[in-house]
Amino acid sequence: MDMLDYGDYPDDGDYPDDLYNMMGGMGGDYGDYGDYADYGNQKMEPPTYAELVTECMIPTLQQGAAMLSHLVFFCISINIVAQVGMPSVVVHILSIAVGFTSVAMVFENLILHIIYLSVLGYTLLLITSLLDIKQKGAYVGVGLVCYLIFWEFFIAEPAEWHRIRGVQMVLVMKLISLAFDCDHGVVKEMPDIVQFYGYVFFPGTVIYGPWMSYSTYCKLTNIPIVNFNWVCSLFLTCVKAMLCLLISTCIATTIFLTYDYRWLHAYRDALSFRFSHYFISYLSSLTCIASGLGFKSNSDSTTWDYPVSKPSLVEIPRSLVEVVTNWNLPMHTWLKTYVFKTTKQFGNFTAILMTYAASSLLHGLNFQLAAVLLSLGLYTYIEYVFRKRLSEIYSACIQAKRCKKCEHKYTSSNVFVILINILFGALAMFHLAYLGVMFDSDPEKEEEGYDMSHTLAKWSELGFASHYVAIATYIFYWLIK
Known part of the structure; x- marks a missing residue:
């Protein structure tokens, strides 16, 4: 079925x-425009077209553009470095640098939790690889999920958890997929630490997603020349x-x-x-x-x-x-x-x-x-x-x-x-x-x-x-x- x-x-x-x-x-x-959403089941007068444009649409577009501009700029910078034929290690290092900067700009000190989670993921991958464990994906998945549950219930403040859980979700998906891909031979060998953290902090996915496989990320080092x-x-x-x-x-x-x-x-x-x-x-x-x-x-x-x-x-x-x-x-x-x-x-x-x-x-x-x-x-x-x-x-x-x-x-x-x-x-x-x-x-x-x-x-x-x-x-x- x-x-x-x-x-x-x-x-x-x-x-x-x-x-x-x-x-x-x-x-x-x-916040004033939140009143339009906080109406319950009441009848309210809708804003006029002029109010909607000047008091909501224009400010929203301005803040939206400001929010995404630095991230798009960082991604284009990686594209340019890859286009000029720089060694792949340079692309990975740049991915780490700009991705780390992006996360720090948005989440400030909460970036420490992302670092802890990535270190745990890399450690689990390394141990399962050194011990030649055949089911890396299952072990890494269980370990990371247990860590998330423990952190959510015993360490994190609810507001902090709710704010950063989307980033953690994408990161955990990356780590688990990498472990399974190593099991299935899709990824031939364990990535070194620079390749790994380039994948983890890739600015194109580190904040808003989506999940992408390690194999897709590696295409960064072999992308075609951009055109119209x-x-x-x-x-x-x-x-x-x-x-x-x-x-x-x-x-x-x-x-x-x-x-x-x-x-x-x-x-x-x-x-x-x-x-x-x-x-x-x-x-x-x-x-x-x-x-x-x-x-x-x-x-x-x-x-x-x-x-x-x-x-x-x-x-x-x-x-x-x-x-x-x-x-x-x-x-x-x-x-x-x-x-x-x-x-x-x-x-x-x-x-x-x-x-x-x-x-x-x-x-x-x-x-x-x-x-x-x-x-x-x-x-x-x-x-x-x-x-x-x-x-x-x-x-x-x-x-x-x-x-x-x-x-x-x-x-x-x-x-x-x-x-x-x-x-x-x-x-x-x-x-x-x-x-x-x-x-x-x-x-x-x-x-x-x-x-x-x-x-x-x-x-x-x-x-x-x-x-x-x-x-x-x-x-x-x-x-x-």
């Missing part, structure tokens, strides 16, 4: 402090990032203000959260492209693209399966490659359970995230088996995943098939609004993360409707299977 293309749920907004300030989430320069396609890709990705930031910060938070209807408010909160994620996704794509990665060369020309998320397939989904697959493409690849395939020998259900458990652990032991991930895992499983069964009964192309080579009697061009897929897509949007409603901008809770009472209160306001729908769907599937 091939269903683990939805084996992940991505980051939950683990963004640096300056990004929270920009979005009005921590009382920054634009590179400039266009850089510009378009930057425009997309800024557009998503504007929608999340200034537009999504102001729609439906005159309507006193809980589900419209839920959709608005979830929409703002999703576009904040798209902003980070495009920003991470921008830094990777600026570094010269994501190139595709053919006989005619070279193009650049480094997709992290596909917003169109999330906002207008065919299914929840499609949503979680396209929400965070690199993390989906990581979970499928290093968790699902590794645990599949114990059975599909165990592999699915381990995939969602790994995603939860990487994001931190937080009830809000655990509840969302567990719900999402159950929803996608129910949707998959239910639509698969309906597809078999009616020989119609209505499965959760698009057919690669459709052999159904009623194909995707059939009008009834189109209508049914639209209905399932609307159901997926309903579930997304419900699951995303607790990711609102509450300044008092956002700094330390949301607890169980916040999650249950938000879902209670919506009558736990999404869970009841999922249960009813599964009962119906059980009756027809």
